[in-house]
Amino acid sequence: MNKKIVMLPFFALFFSICSAPDLSDIVWKTNEKFALSEIKRWVWEKEFARWKNDLGFKESSGDWTIYNRNGCIGTYQFRIATIEHLGYKGITFEKFKSNPEIFPPELQEEVFRALIKKNAHDLKKFEKYIGLTVKGVLITRSGLLAAAHLGGIIGVKSFLLLDKNVMDMNGTSVRDYLIKFQGYDI
Numbered sequence: 001m002n003k004k005i006v007m008l009p010f011f012a013l014f015f016s017i018c019s020a021p022d023l024s025d026i027v028w029k030t031n032e033k034f035a036l037s038e039i040k041r042w043v044w045e046k047e048f049a050r051w052k053n054d055l056g057f058k059e060s061s062g063d064w065t066i067y068n069r070n071g072c073i074g075t076y077q078f079r080i081a082t083i084e085h086l087g088y089k090g091i092t093f094e095k096f097k098s099n100p101e102i103f104p105p106e107l108q109e110e111v112f113r114a115l116i117k118k119n120a121h122d123l124k125k126f127e128k129y130i131g132l133t134v135k136g137v138l139i140t141r142s143g144l145l146a147a148a149h150l151g152g153i154i155g156v157k158s159f160l161l162l163d164k165n166v167m168d169m170n171g172t173s174v175r176d177y178l179i180k181f182q183g184y185d186i
Contacts, residue, residue, distance in 0.1 A: 146181030
């Protein structure tokens, strides 16, 4: 018998085995959704950290010990009423002013995350505006969250639904924050 004909089944079997998916292909296909969700989560966390740091820098130049004449304290310039509303008691402007250690950076981060979570929940009714341009401003999730940090949900609502642009005591407006913080993928 011809040697080439005998070897043909061997090569066919060899190449079909060698081209079969290896274990890593099987694991990847099985965990593809999980891997993609982990990548998305990692990217979101990096982008959230960038947004949060930029917001903290805008509010206080990143100084966790700072306070202002309007009674706002810390990196994110919290009002005492906001801190108390979120369930954190015992922090007063006077105590912070004399000893910022009563509201350390770790606690400020905890309060900030609680506030963002609350604001994100309260902003759900305004998600229909995301991607639209309102009064010349492209509305994004990151912009809405920053604007809510500055002017509260009422400030965001006033901008979107009424002809009002709420400002803080320094003259920074909800519109300013909608624009400044619109470019983050959070």
